[in-house]
Amino acid sequence: MNRDNEFFSLAAQLVDAGRIIDGKGWVPATSGNFSARLNDGNIAITVSGKHKGLLQTSDIMLIDADGNSLDGKKPSAETMLHTALYKRFSDVRCILHPHSLNATLISKLFPAGCVLENYELLKAFNGIDTHESRVVIPVFANDQNIPRLAAKVDRYLDQHGAIYGYVIEGHGLYTWGNSVQETMRHLEALDYLFDCEIRLHGVKKI
Amino acid sequence: MNRDNEFFSLAAQLVDAGRIIDGKGWVPATSGNFSARLNDGNIAITVSGKHKGLLQTSDIMLIDADGNSLDGKKPSAETMLHTALYKRFSDVRCILHPHSLNATLISKLFPAGCVLENYELLKAFNGIDTHESRVVIPVFANDQNIPRLAAKVDRYLDQHGAIYGYVIEGHGLYTWGNSVQETMRHLEALDYLFDCEIRLHGVKKI
Amino acid sequence: MNRDNEFFSLAAQLVDAGRIIDGKGWVPATSGNFSARLNDGNIAITVSGKHKGLLQTSDIMLIDADGNSLDGKKPSAETMLHTALYKRFSDVRCILHPHSLNATLISKLFPAGCVLENYELLKAFNGIDTHESRVVIPVFANDQNIPRLAAKVDRYLDQHGAIYGYVIEGHGLYTWGNSVQETMRHLEALDYLFDCEIRLHGVKKI
Amino acid sequence: MNRDNEFFSLAAQLVDAGRIIDGKGWVPATSGNFSARLNDGNIAITVSGKHKGLLQTSDIMLIDADGNSLDGKKPSAETMLHTALYKRFSDVRCILHPHSLNATLISKLFPAGCVLENYELLKAFNGIDTHESRVVIPVFANDQNIPRLAAKVDRYLDQHGAIYGYVIEGHGLYTWGNSVQETMRHLEALDYLFDCEIRLHGVKKI
Numbered sequence: 058m059n060r061d062n063e064f065f066s067l068a069a070q071l072v073d074a075g076r077i078i079d080g081k082g083w084v085p086a087t088s089g090n091f092s093a094r095l096n097d098g099n100i101a102i103t104v105s106g107k108h109k110g111l112l113q114t115s116d117i118m119l120i121d122a123d124g125n126s127l128d129g130k131k132p133s134a135e136t137m138l139h140t141a142l143y144k145r146f147s148d149v150r151c152i153l154h155p156h157s158l159n160a161t162l163i164s165k166l167f168p169a170g171c172v173l174e175n176y177e178l179l180k181a182f183n184g185i186d187t188h189e190s191r192v193v194i195p196v197f198a199n200d201q202n203i204p205r206l207a208a209k210v211d212r213y214l215d216q217h218g219a220i221y222g223y224v225i226e227g228h229g230l231y232t233w234g235n236s237v238q239e240t241m242r243h244l245e246a247l248d249y250l251f252d253c254e255i256r257l258h259g260v261k262k263i
Numbered sequence: 264m265n266r267d268n269e270f271f272s273l274a275a276q277l278v279d280a281g282r283i284i285d286g287k288g289w290v291p292a293t294s295g296n297f298s299a300r301l302n303d304g305n306i307a308i309t310v311s312g313k314h315k316g317l318l319q320t321s322d323i324m325l326i327d328a329d330g331n332s333l334d335g336k337k338p339s340a341e342t343m344l345h346t347a348l349y350k351r352f353s354d355v356r357c358i359l360h361p362h363s364l365n366a367t368l369i370s371k372l373f374p375a376g377c378v379l380e381n382y383e384l385l386k387a388f389n390g391i392d393t394h395e396s397r398v399v400i401p402v403f404a405n406d407q408n409i410p411r412l413a414a415k416v417d418r419y420l421d422q423h424g425a426i427y428g429y430v431i432e433g434h435g436l437y438t439w440g441n442s443v444q445e446t447m448r449h450l451e452a453l454d455y456l457f458d459c460e461i462r463l464h465g466v467k468k469i
Numbered sequence: 470m471n472r473d474n475e476f477f478s479l480a481a482q483l484v485d486a487g488r489i490i491d492g493k494g495w496v497p498a499t500s501g502n503f504s505a506r507l508n509d510g511n512i513a514i515t516v517s518g519k520h521k522g523l524l525q526t527s528d529i530m531l532i533d534a535d536g537n538s539l540d541g542k543k544p545s546a547e548t549m550l551h552t553a554l555y556k557r558f559s560d561v562r563c564i565l566h567p568h569s570l571n572a573t574l575i576s577k578l579f580p581a582g583c584v585l586e587n588y589e590l591l592k593a594f595n596g597i598d599t600h601e602s603r604v605v606i607p608v609f610a611n612d613q614n615i616p617r618l619a620a621k622v623d624r625y626l627d628q629h630g631a632i633y634g635y636v637i638e639g640h641g642l643y644t645w646g647n648s649v650q651e652t653m654r655h656l657e658a659l660d661y662l663f664d665c666e667i668r669l670h671g672v673k674k675i
Numbered sequence: 676m677n678r679d680n681e682f683f684s685l686a687a688q689l690v691d692a693g694r695i696i697d698g699k700g701w702v703p704a705t706s707g708n709f710s711a712r713l714n715d716g717n718i719a720i721t722v723s724g725k726h727k728g729l730l731q732t733s734d735i736m737l738i739d740a741d742g743n744s745l746d747g748k749k750p751s752a753e754t755m756l757h758t759a760l761y762k763r764f765s766d767v768r769c770i771l772h773p774h775s776l777n778a779t780l781i782s783k784l785f786p787a788g789c790v791l792e793n794y795e796l797l798k799a800f801n802g803i804d805t806h807e808s809r810v811v812i813p814v815f816a817n818d819q820n821i822p823r824l825a826a827k828v829d830r831y832l833d834q835h836g837a838i839y840g841y842v843i844e845g846h847g848l849y850t851w852g853n854s855v856q857e858t859m860r861h862l863e864a865l866d867y868l869f870d871c872e873i874r875l876h877g878v879k880k881i
Contacts, residue, residue, distance in 0.1 A: 081700075082287075085451040086387035108448075156384060158458055165463055177817060177846035178774060181704035187819045188845060199383060201393045227394060228383035242726075245703040252776055255462075256873075257783055288493075291657040292593035314654075362590060364664055371669055405589060407599045433600060434589035461668075494699075497863040498799035520860075568796060570870055577875055611795060613805045639806060640795035667874075 060097060067093040067101045068117035070237040074153065075103075077241070079110025083155035083248070089229065090133040093151045093237055094143050098122050102139060104130050109155075134203060141207045142233055145214060149233045151240040156229035159251035163196070164226040166258055170195045171224070173250045181246035182221050183239060193217075194247065196224045222247055266303060273299040273307045274323035276443040280359065281309075283447070285316025289361035289454070295435065296339040299357045299443055300349050304328050308345060310336050315361075340409060347413045348439055351420060355439045357446040362435035365457035369402070370432040372464055376401045377430070379456045387452035388427050389445060399423075400453070402430045428453055472509060479505040479513045480529035482649040486565065487515075489653070491522025495567035495660070501641065502545040505563045505649055506555050510534050514551060517543050521567075546615060553619045554645055557626060561645045563652040568641035571663035575608070576638040578670055582607045583636070585662045593658035594633050595651060605629075606659065608636045634659055678715060685711040685719045686735035688855040692771065693721075695859070697728025701773035701866065707847065708751040711769045711855055712761055716740050720757060722748050727773075752821060759825045760851055763832060767851045769858040774847035777869035781814070782844040784876055788813045789842070791868045799864035800839050801857060811835075812865070814842045840865055 071091045078084055089109045092102035100120050103109065107116045118130035124140045126132060133139075139152050163171050173192040179185050182192065195213055200206040210223060221243055222232030232247055234240035277297045284290050295315045298308035306326050309315065313322045324336035330346045332338060339345075345358050369377050379398040385391050388398065401419055406412040416429060427449055428438030438453055440446035483503045490496055501521045504514035512532050515521065519528045530542035536552045538544060545551075551564050575583050585604040591597050594604065607625055612618040622635060633655055634644030644659055646652035689709045696702055707727045710720035718738050721727065725734045736748035742758045744750060751757075757770050781789050791810040797803050800810065813831055818824040828841060839861055840850030850865055852858035 085455040086384060086448040088384055088387065156455075158455060158462070161382070161459055162462055165459075175817070175845045176779070177843070178704060178706055181706065188817050189819070199381070199394050201395070225383070227381045242704040249703040249774075249776060253779055253783075256776075256780055291661040292590060292654040294590055294593065362661075364661060364668070367588070367665055368668055371665075405587070405600050407601075431589070433587045497867040498796060498860040500796055500799065568867075570867060570874075573794070573871055574874055577871075611793070611806050613807070637795070639793045 060095065063095050064101055064119060065114060067095065067237070068114040071101065071103065071117055072112045072114055074237055074241055075109040075112040078153070078155050078244070079108070083157035084109035085156060088156040090135055090154050091152070092139045094149070099127060100139065100143060102132050102136060105133050137203045137207045138210065138231060141211060146219065146233070148235050150235050151237045152231065152233045153240050153244050154229060154231045155244065157248050159248050159255060160224050160230035161227055162255050163251045164224045164228070166255060168196055168226065171251065171254060173254070176250055176253065178246050178249055181242050183234060192221060194222055194224055195220065196226055199226045199228045266301065269301050270307055270325060271320060273301065273443070274320040277307065277309065277323055278318045278320055280443055280447055281315040281318040284359070284361050284450070285314070289363035290315035291362060294362040295360055296341055297359050298345045300355070305333060306345065306349060308338050308342060311339050343409045343413045344416070344437060347417060352425065352439070354441050356441050357443045358437060358439040359446050359450050360435060360437045361450065363454050365454050365461060366430050366436035367433055368461050369457045370430045370434070372461060374402055374432065377457065377460060379460070382456055382459065384452050384455055387448050389440060398427060400428055400430055401426065402432055405432045405434045472507065475507050476513055476531060477526060479507065479649070480526040483513065483515065483529055484524045484526055486649055486653055487521040487524040490565070490567050490656070491520070495569035496521040497568060500568040502547055502566050503564070504551045506561070511539060512551065512555060514544050514548060517545050549615045549619045550622065550643060553623060558631065558645070560647050562647050563649045564643060564645040565652050565656050566641055566643045567656065569660050571660050571667060572636050572642035573639055574667050575663045576636045576640070578667060580608055580638065583663065583666060585666070588662055588665065590658050590661055593654050595646060604633060606634055606636055607632065608638055611638045611640045678713065681713050682719055682737060683732060685713065685855070686732040689719065689721065689735055690730045690732055692855055692859055693727040693730040696771070696773050696862070697726070701775035702727035703774060706774040708753055708772050709770070710757045712767070717745060718757065718761060720750050720754060723751050755821045755825045756828065756849060759829060764837065764851070766853050768853050769855045770849065770851040771858050771862050772847060772849045773862065775866050777866050777873060778842050778848035779845055780873050781869045782842045782846070784873060786814055786844065789869065789872060791872070794868055794871065796864050796867055799860050801852060810839060812840055812842055813838065814844055817844045817846045
């Protein structure tokens with residue numbers, strides 16, 4: 058597949074993902090941003106300010122590994138959070154960042170991070186084959202200074218190694234995988250598990 | 264675009280908005296009303312008594328800036344709440360008034376008004392560029408006397424300046440923007456943020 | 470319109486209503502039953518045992534005012550609850566009985582009946598023009614003996630006069646109106662108002 | 676109907692069931708598995724690792740009564756839970772195993788099993804004709820050792836006789852019936868009744 062075909066294939070997958078994610082109510086207003094990495098290291102990413110449930114392939118732009126626009130379009134303000142993850146993890150090919158209600162609630166209820174244990178659905182994560190696993194999703198304070206926020210994520214990853222996603226407080230979730238399809242699987246699993254923790258949190262406290 | 268084309272374009276946008284809003288369950292029964300302002304200052308507004316998820320363009324009528332029918336159809340009983348906002352804010356081009364469950368719950372849980380802080384989604388509002396903002400959505404007591412209710416809203420706006428929307432107790436939300444699209448963005452953001460506040464309210468109290 | 474055309478028009482409206490009601494999750498499994506009265510006093514009613522979201526017009530049968538099958542099909546076991554309401558209220562032309570979760574929860578949380586006050590959406594009910602109204606929805610104990618249950622409803626109506634609907638404990642809602650459209654409006658309003666009461670009930674108690 | 680036609684008919688029914696079940700959010704990521712038994716005793720079952728909302732008939736494979744692949748495809752890791760039920764109950768023709776949130780919550784809130792009583796919707800279960808029935812859905816601890824888990828289910832069934840379904844802790848629901856249609860009815864009823872119990876559990880405790 059030449060680069061153009063690869064770009065349009067990935068753009069179409071991101072458009073489809075947006076429609077499905079919006080159907081679940083996870084990208085209200087024009088929130089969220091999505092990306093996918095090409096074989097040559099450049100990145101297809103949603104442009105700034107579009108409703109993610111109504112994307113067209115022309116709303117997906119091309120940037121290089123450092124986040125520079127390659128087609129004159131304006132990428133999301135949070136582009137550096139994407140490029141930092143792609144630089145760190147060579148096998149990551151897609152990053153999805155929705156603003157699901159559950160991610161925001163998790164960040165307020167579990168500000169020190171969310172521990173997921175003893176769920177069969179943990180097996181949805183690449184490399185996990187038993188519910189007897191422990192997945193930690195860290196929560197970072199929100200920051201409009203994206204380089205500073207990216208550096209904070211980097212320090213966490215330096216200390217803790219690979220994770221399946223992270224939550225920004227009052228903001229949303231970042232998750233990734235080796236394809237759009239795998240990242241969608243991680244996203245569906247995380248939102249479900251967040252929902253479990255939120256629903257059980259209220260009940261346990263009673 | 265001549266006036267007829269402009270009217271039909273706005274009517275079509277309001278019909279589409281109604282279908283999307285009903286899909287979210289925010290206009291049960293025949294509740295709610297929507298409007299958009301034309302360049303000449305007249306207003307396209309939903310007629311009284313129709314289900315907002317099943318609108319046709321013939322269910323959108325034309326009124327002047329004072330709320331007088333220009334085509335013999337009967338506008339919503341709450342028309343004056345629309346015209347008052349258009350008179351005050353020259354840049355407002357659309358007003359949406361759904362009866363979402365979250366708006367009604369907010370009015371019962373936060374009768375003194377709802378304060379929204381520290382959410383990334385606040386950036387969905389025109390003019391806000393950081394989560395470190397404070398948006399107040401006032402709650403007004405319900406009143407079948409619409410001139411009296413409009414006067415109460417006017418007094419609040421005289422004292423507090425521009426806001427992004429207000430809630431009427433046990434009734435629903437009014438929100439607006441410089442286009443149907445921007446108003447939909449404000450609406451999706453407000454409902455999401457109301458949902459956060461409601462869900463966290465219950466939990467915080469435990 | 471001759472009787473056949475009237476029957477098929479009403480049957481089509483009931484099929485459509487079923488699809489919409491199932492879309493909201495209010496008729497799980499094969500629960501619920503719907504009916505509409507013809508000008509000659511006979512009644513179109515759903516046959517027993519079909520999924521209400523997948524109805525075809527052949528799943529709507531014709532009974533007389535006493536509930537006798539006029540076409541050899543088998544009506545719902547709860548047919549007498551329909552015929553009793555049609556006999557009492559000459560202006561009722563449609564009865565909808567879904568099993569919405571909210572109706573079941575209302576019956577468990579408010580076993581003495583649910584009082585709805587100070588909601589704008591009360592104006593969705595025929596004859597109500599202000600939120601300053603009081604609507605009582607009684608709750609009756611469930612009973613597989615339908616004549617006995619119908620008699621209990623009759624006694625309540627003898628004592629209290631017309632109501633907009635009633636709930637059977639752990640079972641579902643009966644509501645009615647002068648057309649399928651009006652009954653759908655009453656149904657959407659009741660489920661919304663039940664949802665408000667349930668959500669606020671939990672919170673008030675905290 | 677010859678065996679090929681029967682297989683494709685059942686495969687199409689399972690594909691349809693998957694789409695409906697995914698629409699309700701009960702098979703997040705690639706979770707869940709479904710099967711249906713042919714007249715000759717062989718079993719059509721979903722292959723491993725596919726999203727159940729996006730199944731194609733080629734994602735349904737054929738196994739014998741002992742779980743051996745008859746077409747070279749790889750069945751779900753939980754196949755033995757299906758074959759054990761088919762061996763025990765000669766009238767079971769379909770088994771559905773979704774991972775609905777409600778099933779997972781039930782397993783955490785009612786680890787000793789969930790008792791369903793005094794709901795009209797109990798009549799959705801084959802053989803039940805009154806709400807005055809008592810249905811127990813046992814909860815088993817999760818186990819990646821499927822033969823060991825199947826043996827635990829077997830011991831329970833030896834002691835307690837036929838049931839309508841069981842829940843695996845933090846995992847999901849198994850339910851069955853004499854056709855895909857009846858099993859869908861049992862599934863819709865169970866999820867509704869679980870939802871009732873979860874919602875009332877929180878409230879009762881307050």
